[in-house]
Amino acid sequence: MQAWVVSQPGLIETSPLRYVEKPVPAPAPGEMLVQVLACAVCRTDLHISEGDLPLHREHITPGHMVVGLVAGLGEGVTDHALGDRVGVAWLRYTDGTCAYCRRGNENLCPNSLYTGWDADGGYAEYTTVPAAFAYRLPTGVTDVELAPLLCAGIIGYRALQRASLPDHGRLGLYGFGDSAHLVAQVAVAQGATVHALTRGEASRRLALELGATSAGGAYDSPPEPLDSAILFAPVGDLVPVAMRALDRGGVLAVAGIHLSDIPPLKYQTELFYEKQLRSVTSNTRHDGREFLALAVRYHVRATTHVYPMSQAQQALQDLKAGLFDGAAVLVNDRDAAQ
Ligand SMILES: [Zn+2]
Ligand SMILES: [Zn+2]
Helix, strand or coil: CEEEEECCCCCHHHCCEEEEECCCCCCCCCEEEEEEEEEECCHHHHHHHHCCCCCCCCCECCCCCEEEEEEEECCCCCCCCCCCEEEECCEEECCCCCHHHHCCCHHHCCCCEEECCCECCCCECEEEEEHHHCEECCCCCCHHHHHHHHCHHHHHHHHHHHCCCCCCCEEEEECCCHHHHHHHHHHHHCCCEEEEECCCHHHHHHHHHCCCCEEECCCCCCCCCEEEEEECCCCCCHHHHHHHHEEEEEEEEECCCCCCCCCCCCHHHHCCCCCEEEECCCCCHHHHHHHHHHHHHCCCCCCEEEEEHHHHHHHHHHHHHCCCCCEEEEECHHHHHC
16 A cells, blocks of 8 residues: 655655555554545644654654544454444553543553554555544544544544633634634534634634634734633744733633743733643543534534645645645545546
8 A cells, every 4th residue: 555654754845754655554453454535634743744743653654533444353343343434533542541541531641652653544545543442433424524523623622621611701712723613613603702813814714704703813812801712823922922811710721732832921911810821632532522422413514625645745735834724634546536
């Protein structure tokens, strides 16, 4: 099969990924082989390709928002059948026995493993997934629409929970890409007032189309104080900006796995009055199942930009350059041509 690999991380403009021929992987006991139908592109893939996140394995194949068909069952897998449509997401393994796992925080498991970082992911014709970490997917939604829900959506949903948005609260979204445009739909459906704060005219237009009350620049002040905010842009300079925009008791959740350094915070204006700054680390399977159910109930739809699998590197370059709204989704070249 053909698959993309990161051998030597480097700036994406220098094309650090290579498209190579690899054997179709064999599912280990407890795993399934999955034929990739669609794989959405995540900013984390960019961080791995550029070396912001250290390589966990040589020649890793990125990609952790996969919609695919079960094409093989490893030993002991009984709860899925060949041909089932499943989702393969970022969280791939937790030990289930540590203190964090036992208290329901498997996202903090020190022994956790991740798709497209610790094991080969979906920038390929086939990938594998432990059956216990595969998601069952709703019917009536296309592969391309579903794929971005699997990381952008799930992580965004966890960030929304970490931001402790009160009922009918005022939510600021800093950066309005794949994750934010999905979270915005959930928040609006639940009665929140959403303010988008982002660079790019097209992103602001998309935010307003999806029901945001206002859309301004990332460094602008929102039109009213915020109860909660989520920082999606990987820009530490925005932390004090967002903290100043919070009302008393407000919460800022930083959604990204990677953030540039945060400048010093001014205590009086950026932290006092019990403002809180929180990070978001991965997600639990419970988050994932809950979000997928809400996405169906609220008709959450990803705005997608389809690329043929052979153009994955271009998709990452375009993501970095901010050339599209919503989420890039890779499909096999034959489907892309149709
Ligand atoms: Zn991701
Ligand atoms: Zn654990």
